[in-house]
Amino acid sequence: MRDLTEAQVAAGHQVGIICDLSTGGDHEERLFEAIKPMLALGIWRTTMQRHVGPGDIAAGWRTYKIIKELRPDVLHGHGAKGGVYARAFGSLLRVSRYCVARLYSPHGGSLHYDERTLTGKLFFGLERLMERFTDHLLFVSDYERRTFIRKVGAPRVPNSLVYNGLRDEEFEPVPVGGADFLYIGMMRDLKGPDLFIDALARLRQHLGRNVTAVMVGDGEDLPHYRAQVERLGLAGDVRFMPPMPARLAFALAACVVVPSRAEAMPYIVLESLAAGKPIIATAVGGIPEILGTNSPALVMPSAEEIGERMRSSLENPVAYGKLMPGPVELKSRFGVSVMASDIEKAYFSALAPSRS
Known part of the structure; x- marks a missing residue:
């Protein structure tokens, strides 16, 4: 996230991060402090529990208010919880006639569940449902893309494979x-x-x-x-x-x-x-x-x-x-310039239909 943020800022974009407050330690705090000055949209940290539970209601409402205030052109959700928030709240903004591209990168998380179990079937059913509110899927490995196809089904929305990159x-x-x-x-x-x-x-x-x-x-x-x-x-x-x-x-x-x-x-x-x-x-x-x-x-x-x-x-x-x-x-x-360029292309391709 830090490497991608630096590359996007260097390309002239305004970037912000919304993430969990309850995880991480001193090392992560130092990383946040290092990138804070370059984030025009700021760093917003709020408690987000890893598993589904009653706390999601309050956490979701706090996150939605932050997103509504920032009014971004692109919402890119990482992981199952981030993916739900980005796509659900991006769709709510669209109801208010505000154009926003909704992208999702599955990172393990729900994909680790066994598709034969009741829990797995529930999560993968939700993943399929959330595709209706997705403009683009970004996979960080072909393994994740193959796992998604096997457990959720072939993507019904535009998707691409973009490997992580290093500076x-x-x-x-x-x-x-x-x-x-x-x-x-x-x-x-x-x-x-x-x-x-x-x-x-x-x-x-x-x-x-x-x-x-x-x-x-x-x-x-x-x-x-x-x-x-x-x-x-x-x-x-x-x-x-x-x-x-x-x-x-x-x-x-x-x-x-x-x-x-x-x-x-x-x-x-x-x-x-x-x-x-x-x-x-x-x-x-x-x-x-x-x-x-x-x-x-x-x-x-x-x-x-x-x-x-x-x-x-x-x-x-x-x-x-x-x-x-x-x-x-x-x-x-696996260079960061390759990663940032490919993700930028996905952003613009997702923005085009939402704006028209």
């Missing part, structure tokens, strides 16, 4: 750090920190020596992972650190491990590769679209496979590093 300075290499491996991300089981810790224990047993790691991030399950490290006797080898900019974290270790059980199109994989870091990542979501479906860096989300690939990277780090995609290839597909 030019993010393609500068980061020196190798002191630890062997790095995990960076939310401390929750969906992201696989427990698999990372178990893989470290397996690797130490196989090699017969200590293997060092840094785990960067925060979340409600953090105490659980600290206890797991203690239980497996890894306390002297694993260091926990609070959230920080990714490139600072990259300097702490030689290889990045992304052990997620489910993903959409994770920025951390792009950021790691752009910084010249070798990675080990699970073949879930859109990750194979970044690395290539036959990449030796891809593993299944199991501690055994992750540990085995970690062993390979330690045995010959130079050879393993050469297996990663090069910066020129990455920049041509």
Whole structure:
């Protein structure tokens, strides 16, 4: 969002962000403060609960009042809740004869539900219903587009695939750090920190020596992972650190491990590769679209496979590093200028029919 905002402002657009107040920490607060001066429409933060509940009524009303005051030309909703708000409130503005383009980017969220369950059927039915109030769907990975088609149905509105993009300075290499491996991300089981810790224990047993790691991030399950490290006797080898900019974290270790059980199109994989870091990542979501479906860096989300690939990277780090995609290839597909240009095209295409 920050990279897209900077690119849109540089192109001469006036941008604002409306987002949740209840999540995030000091790191996210610093990011908000850094981009606040460039946002002509400001940053508006209000409590938005992740799951559907009675609180949505009050949160929705607050959000609608903000949007009505800003009177934007484009409303771009990210994730299930943001998508509902952007399309519902954009449609209400249209009833008031105010033209606004309504775009939606599905990001995991409701797409993670099993379509065979009652909850899944409910959410996917709502997704299909909300298409009536959608001018354009923007997918960040072909995996998400295929998942949408399988669970919701083929899109009935214009849609496009636009990959996440990185700034030019993010393609500068980061020196190798002191630890062997790095995990960076939310401390929750969906992201696989427990698999990372178990893989470290397996690797130490196989090699017969200590293997060092840094785990960067925060979340409600953090105490659980600290206890797991203690239980497996890894306390002297694993260091926990609070959230920080990714490139600072990259300097702490030689290889990045992304052990997620489910993903959409994770920025951390792009950021790691752009910084010249070798990675080990699970073949879930859109990750194979970044690395290539036959990449030796891809593993299944199991501690055994992750540990085995970690062993390979330690045995010959130079050879393993050469297996990663090069910066020129990455920049041509995942540069921020490509992302911003493609999203701008979608905005203008969605605006044209609404204005006529």
